[in-house]
Amino acid sequence: xxxxxxxxxxxxxxxxxxxxxxxxxxxxxxxxxxxxxxxxxxxxxxxxxxxxxxxxxxxxxxxxxxxxxxxxxxxxxxxxxxxxxxxxxxxxxxxxxxxxxxxxxxxxxxxxxxxxxxxxxxxxxxxxxxxxxxxxxxxxxxxxxxxxxxxxxxxxxxxxxxxxx
Amino acid sequence: xxxxxxxxxxxxxxxxxxxxxxxxxxxxxxxxxxxxxxxxxxxxxxxxxxxxxxxxxxxxxxxxxxxxxxxxxxxxxxxxxxxxxxxxxxxxxxxxxxxxxxxxxxxxxxxxxxxxxxxxxxxxxxxxxxxxxxxxxxxxxxxxxxxxxxxxxxxxxxxxxxxxxxxxxxxxxxxxxxxxxxxx
Numbered sequence: 001x002x003x004x005x006x007x008x009x010x011x012x013x014x015x016x017x018x019x020x021x022x023x024x025x026x027x028x029x030x031x032x033x034x035x036x037x038x039x040x041x042x043x044x045x046x047x048x049x050x051x052x053x054x055x056x057x058x059x060x061x062x063x064x065x066x067x068x069x070x071x072x073x074x075x076x077x078x079x080x081x082x083x084x085x086x087x088x089x090x091x092x093x094x095x096x097x098x099x100x101x102x103x104x105x106x107x108x109x110x111x112x113x114x115x116x117x118x119x120x121x122x123x124x125x126x127x128x129x130x131x132x133x134x135x136x137x138x139x140x141x142x143x144x145x146x147x148x149x150x151x152x153x154x155x156x157x158x159x160x161x162x163x164x165x
Numbered sequence: 166x167x168x169x170x171x172x173x174x175x176x177x178x179x180x181x182x183x184x185x186x187x188x189x190x191x192x193x194x195x196x197x198x199x200x201x202x203x204x205x206x207x208x209x210x211x212x213x214x215x216x217x218x219x220x221x222x223x224x225x226x227x228x229x230x231x232x233x234x235x236x237x238x239x240x241x242x243x244x245x246x247x248x249x250x251x252x253x254x255x256x257x258x259x260x261x262x263x264x265x266x267x268x269x270x271x272x273x274x275x276x277x278x279x280x281x282x283x284x285x286x287x288x289x290x291x292x293x294x295x296x297x298x299x300x301x302x303x304x305x306x307x308x309x310x311x312x313x314x315x316x317x318x319x320x321x322x323x324x325x326x327x328x329x330x331x332x333x334x335x336x337x338x339x340x341x342x343x344x345x346x347x348x349x
Contacts, residue, residue, distance in 0.1 A: 050244055060217075062347065063224040
């Protein structure tokens, strides 16, 4: 089974029914897979903070949400994470492509990569880092944890995890 | 008419509906005029009322009315294509367009100058867009609820704010009672 199908199966098994995405080349396969699944409403957003707003509404409407995004956009979401997701205590799994790590061909991607974990730590966001493909085995438990504690939780997925660029 | 006068007039229409209300003075005014558990007050996060409301409308069948402002829509202009392309016929976006950033001292917005938010919404693909005067807002809103069709209303009104107290309710209480109203 492909890693994209496995991740999507885990989302469905965790009863995630609303997923918003902002694309990244590394996430293209999982976004395609999500789009095909009848169990998941896929609503692409134009910007990551907008997507977090959609997820907040979906959750209050009774659907478990998730956002799929790239780490370079973490900066534009900080206010939303603090004043919406965290302030109102809402769960939000964030599946994030961790651009700018080993193997990265684009120098500019490194500029946000070096801030990614520090920003997440500063925001007190529980953070998991998938480096080897086997790390995906933790995804179901991370999703359970997110909806148990009603917090945003980050899952960073680097180039080694996705098998290179 | 200013925003608070519109809110007073439409309060009886809003009372039984799920309402997502924009940050700052709009939420303070609605809270003071007619606080309801079915009102979700935004205490921060400028610009996201329309997105929260759309997520809510897509997730469940009850009508959702979003009370937004021209400044907040300009902050999150990417919301309009998302609304247009993910049609929820239980969704009404009411943009109270007073041409100013009311909560920060009534500085002018571009919507009060050359930019037409109704035309932007149409260009983004929104199919039912109605621009109306402040005085007609209640009628247009009632018709939108009856139409059961996704509607964007741009209500043109005067700039100005009513002096209302800050909302001190805990955000988790606002959210919890709102979710119970959604489920009820």
